[in-house]
Amino acid sequence: MSATAKSDSFRVEPVPVRLEGCSKTFGNGARALEPLDLTIRGGETMVFLGPSGCGKTTTLRLIAGLESPDPGGRVFFGDEDVTRLPIERRNVGMVFQSYALFPNMNVAQNVAYGLRVRSVERRQRDRRVDEMLAMMQMADLAGRRIDQLSGGQRQRVALARALVVRPRVLLLDEPLTALDAKLRDGLRLEIDRLLRGLGITAVYVTHDQGEAMALGDRITVMARGRVAQIGTPQDIYFRPADAFVAEFIGTMNRLPARVDDGILQIGSLQLPWQGPAGTTTVLIRPEDVRLQDDDGVLTGMVSVAVFLGDRTRVVVDVADGSSIIVDAPGRTSVARGDTVRLGFDPARLLSLPDRS
Amino acid sequence: MAGGSRGPAFWGQLAFTLLVCLMLVSPIVLSLLAGVTQNYFVGIRSGVTLRWVEEVLRTYSGTILLSVQIAFACLACTLLLGVPAAYVLSRHQGRATRLVEELLVMPVAIPGLATALALIITYGGFGDFRRSWLFILVGHVLFTLPFMVRAVLAVMNSVDLATLEEGAASLGAGFVRRFFGVVLPNCMPGILAGSLMVVTLSIGEFNLTWLLHTPLGKTLPVGLADAYASLRIEIGSAYTLIFFVIIIPCLVLMQAVARRGAGSK
Ligand SMILES: Nc1ncnc2c1ncn2[C@@H]1O[C@H](COP(=O)(O)OP(=O)(O)OP(=O)(O)O)[C@@H](O)[C@H]1O
Numbered sequence: 001m002s003a004t005a006k007s008d009s010f011r012v013e014p015v016p017v018r019l020e021g022c023s024k025t026f027g028n029g030a031r032a033l034e035p036l037d038l039t040i041r042g043g044e045t046m047v048f049l050g051p052s053g054c055g056k057t058t059t060l061r062l063i064a065g066l067e068s069p070d071p072g073g074r075v076f077f078g079d080e081d082v083t084r085l086p087i088e089r090r091n092v093g094m095v096f097q098s099y100a101l102f103p104n105m106n107v108a109q110n111v112a113y114g115l116r117v118r119s120v121e122r123r124q125r126d127r128r129v130d131e132m133l134a135m136m137q138m139a140d141l142a143g144r145r146i147d148q149l150s151g152g153q154r155q156r157v158a159l160a161r162a163l164v165v166r167p168r169v170l171l172l173d174e175p176l177t178a179l180d181a182k183l184r185d186g187l188r189l190e191i192d193r194l195l196r197g198l199g200i201t202a203v204y205v206t207h208d209q210g211e212a213m214a215l216g217d218r219i220t221v222m223a224r225g226r227v228a229q230i231g232t233p234q235d236i237y238f239r240p241a242d243a244f245v246a247e248f249i250g251t252m253n254r255l256p257a258r259v260d261d262g263i264l265q266i267g268s269l270q271l272p273w274q275g276p277a278g279t280t281t282v283l284i285r286p287e288d289v290r291l292q293d294d295d296g297v298l299t300g301m302v303s304v305a306v307f308l309g310d311r312t313r314v315v316v317d318v319a320d321g322s323s324i325i326v327d328a329p330g331r332t333s334v335a336r337g338d339t340v341r342l343g344f345d346p347a348r349l350l351s352l353p354d355r356s
Numbered sequence: 357m358a359g360g361s362r363g364p365a366f367w368g369q370l371a372f373t374l375l376v377c378l379m380l381v382s383p384i385v386l387s388l389l390a391g392v393t394q395n396y397f398v399g400i401r402s403g404v405t406l407r408w409v410e411e412v413l414r415t416y417s418g419t420i421l422l423s424v425q426i427a428f429a430c431l432a433c434t435l436l437l438g439v440p441a442a443y444v445l446s447r448h449q450g451r452a453t454r455l456v457e458e459l460l461v462m463p464v465a466i467p468g469l470a471t472a473l474a475l476i477i478t479y480g481g482f483g484d485f486r487r488s489w490l491f492i493l494v495g496h497v498l499f500t501l502p503f504m505v506r507a508v509l510a511v512m513n514s515v516d517l518a519t520l521e522e523g524a525a526s527l528g529a530g531f532v533r534r535f536f537g538v539v540l541p542n543c544m545p546g547i548l549a550g551s552l553m554v555v556t557l558s559i560g561e562f563n564l565t566w567l568l569h570t571p572l573g574k575t576l577p578v579g580l581a582d583a584y585a586s587l588r589i590e591i592g593s594a595y596t597l598i599f600f601v602i603i604i605p606c607l608v609l610m611q612a613v614a615r616r617g618a619g620s621k
Pocket residue numbers: 026027028030031032050051052053054055056057058059207
């Protein structure tokens with residue numbers, strides 16, 4: 001649709017972003033970010049994902065130039081060291097959760113602001129603003145005041161304002177968090193299409209894993225000021241690097257297991273296993289567990305069964321007192337109190353190095 | 357009050373409120389009437405005239421002009437000092453700035469007389485300065501500056517200036533451009549409210565000015581006091597009339613600005 005068709009004139013040369021040994025300590029002595037090395041490839045959408053307070057915004061602001069790293073840290077755009085450049089000289093586009101649109105200007109004036117700052121000559125400025133508004137399907141809103149726009153429209157104006165100056169990098173800090181769920185999905189699709197159409201290097205901060213999975217070429221999962229894992233959405237979902245990532249992304253079951261003489265024992269299942277003897281934990285996703293009538297690895301009793309349309313989420317209490325969540329097909333008919341057997345493909349089991 | 361059943365308590369309250377209003381308003385009305393009466397002791401029967409107003413305008417035009425001049429000079433000073441001060445206070449939230457915010461109330465809490473005496477003790481020795489209208493101006497700026505700062509600060513704290521500025525900076529705008537293109541326009545309601553407040557306070561200021569003025573540099577309220585003390589009551593009243601004509605529009609505008617500010621939230 002039009003977002004990709006007309007985006008050519010706003011296409012930019014993709015610029016990679018590199019952080020080298022960037023840590024951040026705030027004035028009050030709090031370490032918000034441990035030394036971080038990170039490369040964002042030219043043209044990719046990198047999502048920073050993590051719980052509140054883990055340092056996503058801080059990292060984004062280091063890239064933007066709104067914060068400077070502790071001594072020794074360096075920020076590169078391509079081959080250029082921009083560590084000392086203030087934000088106004090970095091040529092980045094920023095989109096904030098709170099929009100940050102100028103209330104004293106209308107939609108067109110907001111979009112034109114960056115071009116005016118760059119002294120783009122009047123006729124060309126008007127043309128680019130018109131094109132940008134058309135691309136964002138907001139041509140009819142050009143003369144509106146900001147307080148006459150809905151949240152979704154405001155965020156689209158903010159995107160237009162950031163993109164019209166052809167920034168080297170687009171930085172978005174939870175741009176959808178202030179919107180209600182329905183608008184969020186629509187605008188997320190729009191942003192996705194836009195970022196891919198423009199081929200711009202983008203960094204997108206969110207704490208919503210659905211958003212992260214849908215938008216990211218790669219995801220950086222952060223925890224307590226550190227990077228826990230960097231990888232494609234598939235990597236992160238199917239091959240989590242540690243227990244934190246496994247539990248933070250999606251839903252994960254912990255299966256009680258024992259290792260003896262190189263054999264892993266889960267219920268009635270035995271597998272050859274490397275690792276120290278004793279009790280251990282293996283993980284499995286709810287969708288990888290099957291409810292079956294006979295055989296099965298574990299036996300348990302259904303304690304909750306919730307029909308969700310496309311699937312039925314079943315919670316099964318097993319012998320040792322733990323519960324296992326199973327995503328069964330929607331047509332499964334089980335009820336609370338039923339005895340069921342659980343089976344799974346051993347290849348789907350995950351084990352994590354213990355990090356304690 | 358629901359429906360038509362209004363008890364005696366309501367009427368009692370209404371009567372009391374009206375009585376208080378009457379007590380407050382009637383001296384003002386009587387005074388204004390006196391200003392256009394031929395002879396106050398005979399009463400309004402003696403006829404209505406603009407004679408006294410003309411006489412005041414003739415003899416006191418210098419005083420009135422000086423008042424307006426000081427008010428606008430005071431406004432200029434408080435704008436130049438107060439808006440940047442409010443900006444710094446709102447952008448650097450910390451213990452030091454909170455202390456300054458507390459201190460801003462001080463000149464209001466200290467009686468004008470004390471401030472004036474302090475000024476005279478400190479600068480009274482500089483003869484030329486002491487005798488010029490600038491001396492009064494300094495007093496007025498001291499007195500009104502906190503009002504300006506607080507009016508602007510209130511608006512600045514309510515519009516999330518920090519993020520607006522970050523947005524502008526990300527688009528390439530340097531400090532000066534951000535300040536004039538984004539900060540100032542978005543603080544206009546506060547600047548306007550502060551300005552009207554400053555002008556009104558400066559024109560009406562008496563305590564400080566009474567001590568600071570010299571016979572050659574009187575402001576309107578000081579002249580007014582002189583007129584009542586030494587001249588016919590009709591002249592003093594006509595003077596009050598002129599004072600009202602200047603000050604009431606300021607007050608009305610101030611209310612309008614405050615209402616519009618509240619409405620746009
Ligand atoms: N200006 C600051 N001064 C002091 N500490 C700060 C400052 N900004 C952030 N921090 C601290 O740094 C840590 C990381 O903050 P950051 O804003 O990067 O988190 P975040 O991952 O973006 O969280 P959220 O999802 O809540 O936005 C937090 O502990 C926070 O309290």
